[in-house]
Amino acid sequence: MSRASIPVDDLNRNVPPYHHNPSAWSQRIPICLLAFVAAIISVHLSLYQWGFIESAYDPVFGESSNKVLKSDTAKSMYGILGIHDAALGVLAYLGDAILGFAGSTRRWQYRPWLVILFGIDVIPLGIVSVVLVLFQAFVVGSWCFLCLITAVISLILVYWAWDEVRSSLAYLFIVWKENHKWHLLWDAFWGNRNEQLDAAGEILLSRKVS
Amino acid sequence: MWGRVVEIMTAVWLAGSPFIFGVQSDATILWADLGLALLIWTLSGLSYWHPTRHAHLLILVVSVGMIVWGRFYVTPPPPAHENHIVVGLFLLMIALIPNEASQPPRVWRQQTST
Numbered sequence: 001m002s003r004a005s006i007p008v009d010d011l012n013r014n015v016p017p018y019h020h021n022p023s024a025w026s027q028r029i030p031i032c033l034l035a036f037v038a039a040i041i042s043v044h045l046s047l048y049q050w051g052f053i054e055s056a057y058d059p060v061f062g063e064s065s066n067k068v069l070k071s072d073t074a075k076s077m078y079g080i081l082g083i084h085d086a087a088l089g090v091l092a093y094l095g096d097a098i099l100g101f102a103g104s105t106r107r108w109q110y111r112p113w114l115v116i117l118f119g120i121d122v123i124p125l126g127i128v129s130v131v132l133v134l135f136q137a138f139v140v141g142s143w144c145f146l147c148l149i150t151a152v153i154s155l156i157l158v159y160w161a162w163d164e165v166r167s168s169l170a171y172l173f174i175v176w177k178e179n180h181k182w183h184l185l186w187d188a189f190w191g192n193r194n195e196q197l198d199a200a201g202e203i204l205l206s207r208k209v210s
Numbered sequence: 211m212w213g214r215v216v217e218i219m220t221a222v223w224l225a226g227s228p229f230i231f232g233v234q235s236d237a238t239i240l241w242a243d244l245g246l247a248l249l250i251w252t253l254s255g256l257s258y259w260h261p262t263r264h265a266h267l268l269i270l271v272v273s274v275g276m277i278v279w280g281r282f283y284v285t286p287p288p289p290a291h292e293n294h295i296v297v298g299l300f301l302l303m304i305a306l307i308p309n310e311a312s313q314p315p316r317v318w319r320q321q322t323s324t
Binding site for chain 1: 213281285286287289291296299300303304306307308311313314315317318
């Protein structure tokens with residue numbers, strides 16, 4: 001069946017309590033773009049950690065960035081991960097962009113697994129960024145300007161992504177509350193469809209917005 | 211099908227990696243990378259055919275294998291093996307992307323549930 005059979009309004013309905021559709025392109029494209037910017041910044045930092053460039057860009061703290069990126073903490077993370085932490089950051093931000101871009105404008109209901117995976121990538125990444133900033137302050141004792149920028153971007157991404165993750169979780173919660181059946185919750189998570197799941201989506205969409 | 215296109219492009223990078231990292235004289239890495247690239251091309255290509263449309267999910271297994279090989283074959287990993295870890299982690303994300311990723315799943319494209 002062609003995509004033309006889906007009324008556009010069905011794909012773009014607002015999801016209460018929000019006055020917008022959290023899966024709309026207008027909501028997701030800025031996340032993808034910002035995540036891509038953070039990935040590019042992380043590429044620069046990882047190029048320094050790999051030794052391809054002599055110094056990381058830092059207009060505020062100067063040599064301090066290099067100390068952070070070649071600190072014992074960074075080296076011990078390399079020992080554990082097998083790749084530099086900045087390279088892992090590149091992958092995590094690219095993951096945000098990729099998982100943010102995939103799915104239709106009603107993916108909060110049609111592909112909850114994708115939205116939750118997106119949330120699992122975005123939200124822990126924000127927490128890790130804050131932890132790394134705390135490491136700079138209390139363990140390394142130096143500051144890295146671009147690391148701070150990416151940490152701020154991570155927190156913005158968490159803020160922007162939360163409405164969609166919340167909508168998917170609310171949908172799954174309604175499925176459970178209305179039916180109390182694990183197999184229905186399983187079906188809802190993987191984006192399967194039946195009458196109960198249609199009804200659960202409608203319950204969420206028909207909630208009163210204050 | 212953009213997920214599959216990105217997988218095929220990543221496999222091109224993997225096939226060229228032994229030459230980029232200057233380890234083409236190591237027969238193990240050279241043939242493993244070429245073999246893995248061929249496997250990824252095959253699985254991505256099969257995903258275009260309806261009966262084998264989920265073949266891209268097998269790339270997840272290939273990815274985990276690459277990560278484990280890259281991380282533990284030599285410690286600490288040299289650049290060629292770091293490349294395996296990075297490519298493996300990247301493919302782990304891409305291989306999850308559905309074929310018609312920007313459209314609703316087929317079952318949701320019908321007017322009513324069955």
